[in-house]
Amino acid sequence: MTKIEYRKEFFDREYRAWNAYKRVWKYARKYKFRLFVGIISGMLTAGTLVPFFQIVQPALHHVESHDSEVVAAGGKQLEQADKAKGEASKSAQHKKKNAFEKEIERNSKLPSWYPTVEKWAAKCGIRLQTEKGGVGGALVLIVCVIVPLVAFVRLGLMYLNNYCLSWAGSHAVADLRQELLEHVQKQNLQFFGRVDMGQLLMRIVADPHTIQTIMTTILTEVALAPFEIIVAFAYIIWFAIANNMMPTLCLIVIGFPLFVLPIQMIGRKVKKWAKKSMERGSMVGAKIHEVLTCIRVVKSYNTEEYENIRYAATNKYLLKSTMRGLRIGLMVRPTVETIGILLICAFLVWCFMMDIKVSDVVPMLAPLLVIYKPVKQLSKLQVQLETSLASLVRIYSLLDLDMSMPEKAEPVRKESFDSEIAFDDVTFKYDTAEHAAVSHASFSIPRGKMVAVVGGTGSGKTTLSGLLARFFDPQQGKVTIDGIDLRDVKIADLRRLVGAVMQETLLFNDTIEENIRYGSPGATHDEIVAAAKMANAHDFIMSKPEGYGRIVGEKGFVLSGGERQRIAIARAILRNPPILILDEATSALDTVTERLVQDALANLMKNRTVLAIAHRLSTIRDADLILVMDHGEIIERGTHDELYAANGAYRRLCDMQHQK
Numbered sequence: 001m002t003k004i005e006y007r008k009e010f011f012d013r014e015y016r017a018w019n020a021y022k023r024v025w026k027y028a029r030k031y032k033f034r035l036f037v038g039i040i041s042g043m044l045t046a047g048t049l050v051p052f053f054q055i056v057q058p059a060l061h062h063v064e065s066h067d068s069e070v071v072a073a074g075g076k077q078l079e080q081a082d083k084a085k086g087e088a089s090k091s092a093q094h095k096k097k098n099a100f101e102k103e104i105e106r107n108s109k110l111p112s113w114y115p116t117v118e119k120w121a122a123k124c125g126i127r128l129q130t131e132k133g134g135v136g137g138a139l140v141l142i143v144c145v146i147v148p149l150v151a152f153v154r155l156g157l158m159y160l161n162n163y164c165l166s167w168a169g170s171h172a173v174a175d176l177r178q179e180l181l182e183h184v185q186k187q188n189l190q191f192f193g194r195v196d197m198g199q200l201l202m203r204i205v206a207d208p209h210t211i212q213t214i215m216t217t218i219l220t221e222v223a224l225a226p227f228e229i230i231v232a233f234a235y236i237i238w239f240a241i242a243n244n245m246m247p248t249l250c251l252i253v254i255g256f257p258l259f260v261l262p263i264q265m266i267g268r269k270v271k272k273w274a275k276k277s278m279e280r281g282s283m284v285g286a287k288i289h290e291v292l293t294c295i296r297v298v299k300s301y302n303t304e305e306y307e308n309i310r311y312a313a314t315n316k317y318l319l320k321s322t323m324r325g326l327r328i329g330l331m332v333r334p335t336v337e338t339i340g341i342l343l344i345c346a347f348l349v350w351c352f353m354m355d356i357k358v359s360d361v362v363p364m365l366a367p368l369l370v371i372y373k374p375v376k377q378l379s380k381l382q383v384q385l386e387t388s389l390a391s392l393v394r395i396y397s398l399l400d401l402d403m404s405m406p407e408k409a410e411p412v413r414k415e416s417f418d419s420e421i422a423f424d425d426v427t428f429k430y431d432t433a434e435h436a437a438v439s440h441a442s443f444s445i446p447r448g449k450m451v452a453v454v455g456g457t458g459s460g461k462t463t464l465s466g467l468l469a470r471f472f473d474p475q476q477g478k479v480t481i482d483g484i485d486l487r488d489v490k491i492a493d494l495r496r497l498v499g500a501v502m503q504e505t506l507l508f509n510d511t512i513e514e515n516i517r518y519g520s521p522g523a524t525h526d527e528i529v530a531a532a533k534m535a536n537a538h539d540f541i542m543s544k545p546e547g548y549g550r551i552v553g554e555k556g557f558v559l560s561g562g563e564r565q566r567i568a569i570a571r572a573i574l575r576n577p578p579i580l581i582l583d584e585a586t587s588a589l590d591t592v593t594e595r596l597v598q599d600a601l602a603n604l605m606k607n608r609t610v611l612a613i614a615h616r617l618s619t620i621r622d623a624d625l626i627l628v629m630d631h632g633e634i635i636e637r638g639t640h641d642e643l644y645a646a647n648g649a650y651r652r653l654c655d656m657q658h659q660k
């Protein structure tokens with residue numbers, strides 16, 4: 001079996017990370033209010049950590065019974081005062097109590113906000129201290145009131161942060177998918193002839209999900225984790241300065257960057273394999289699309305097992321890169337955790353050597369433990385950023401491609417076709433071809449006339465019709481309608497003037513009625529039935545119980561070739577354009593049905609201009625002008641009788657078909 005390799009599309013490009021992520025704002029700014037609310041909520045969530053940090057040291061002092069000693073000393077002083085002075089005035093007791101409360105506050109190192117809370121509690125008749133001035137009531141307040149209150153506020157902010165950013169991310173993804181589909185549909189047919197449709201489908205459907213990942217997972221962490229780290233470090237710095245612990249602070253500042261080094265090193269590897277996984281994932285999607293699209297061929301040649309083997313190889317190719325990227329990505333967390341444990345151990349050894357109290361060092365360790373989680377999240381963020389970048393590059397490569405049909409800023413409006421269509425020395429060559437598909441073609445189609453084009457396979461017949469419909473623009477010469485270059489006409493107006501029944505009949509997975517109505521959204525059921533009757537499709541439609549409500553399946557799978565063709569002809573009849581392109585319009589019909597459809601088309605073509613392309617020369621005998629093409633050039637022109645009498649290429653084609 002041949003080696004499996006990812007085939008880069010011709011429009012693939014490389015983008016720097018900054019430029020790629022900067023463009024994400026284009027899709028996010030539409031929802032900037034919710035983004036702002038989500039980010040601010042994340043920042044405020046980080047601020048709720050401060051009260052938790054502030055209660056650590058008072059709790060430790062209480063555990064160490066430091067406060068109990070102060071209470072005992074204070075109680076002894078109060079007892080002696082009672083014996084010596086007897087019944088003291090209430091004002092004197094109040095002053096002593098205030099002095100004692102200050103002593104309690106100084107020794108227990110309660111949070112700065114505690115006196116305010118205690119003051120408001122006193123106004124409400126609530127005593128937060130024991131009669132002896134103990135701090136038990138303070139801890140009860142902190143544990144039972146303040147902590148739950150702060151936790152509740154933190155929970156609400158986290159919910160608001162996640163909801164707003166997820167909402168904005170989901171809507172941005174929908175916008176991006178819409179833009180991708182609109183952009184792809186603008187491209188000319190040369191684009192669709194060069195791309196792998198399966199991989200294109202993956203870029204439109206799967207890759208935009210990256211934007212949602214960025215705006216939900218990544219942006220949520222960016223709005224929360226860095227601020228939690230900043231708040232924790234700010235508290236550590238404040239605590240170190242307030243307690244004369246600058247050497248310990250320097251040790252923390254020097255050791256913390258060691259967290260970042262493994263993240264950066266592993267991130268580069270993740271980016272490489274994330275890109276490969278994206279590319280190979282597209283190959284898997286493309287393979288599935290290819291097999292399902294060509295399922296008739298697969299079953300006809302009994303190659304299901306062969307396709308299974310090919311898909312297994314492609315799937316294994318993807319699995320290899322996925323597992324390689326997974327192994328590298330999973331190294332981030334244990335590496336960060338290991339380094340964190342080693343740094344904490346080193347920090348504890350330092351505290352032991354410097355004879356630092358537990359009650360002094362734990363208030364610095366608590367923020368460090370809190371920092372661990374956001375640092376771990378940021379380490380995952382590096383992996384997500386690299387993975388997302390690979391997908392963004394694929395999206396932007398497609399969006400930055402422009403092979404669309406250009407339209408002037410102020411195009412000519414064309415509501416009707418009045419005179420003639422003219423090809424004036426038209427030459428066209430496909431981008432990937434060596435020779436011109438159409439070379440120096442010149443002819444005209446007067447209004448109400450039929451011009452037929454015949455020739456062998458690859459002679460340029462279908463390309464000629466594509467130039468009339470303006471699926472392509474000629475590199476030389478021009479195609480005009482009523483003397484106006486098609487490049488100057490508004491594309492939407494031109495599409496309304498030109499209808500087509502193509503050689504390859506494509507139907508949508510919808511009802512027969514909706515397939516006929518396609519392109520004529522205002523058509524009534526009666527008009528649809530009339531068009532179907534003219535195309536000789538009504539009888540076979542009504543032969544099934546569902547009638548016009550029958551689902552035709554993917555690309556009209558449940559219909560025969562002749563039935564699909566008649567549905568397509570009915571669609572063109574219903575639209576009733578003044579200009580018709582019939583590209584092998586009857587090639588899939590049996591002899592009886594072909595005659596019936598020819599009669600219907602003859603009625604339809606009255607007073608209309610028709611460009612008919614056919615291999616069956618019997619279908620164009622009555623054309624007003626027949627063009628014979630060979631290798632892109634018009635080698636003969638005239639009526640059937642004139643060309644047959646000329647004994648040239650046209651006659652040879654007629655004789656060959658007659659012999660058949």
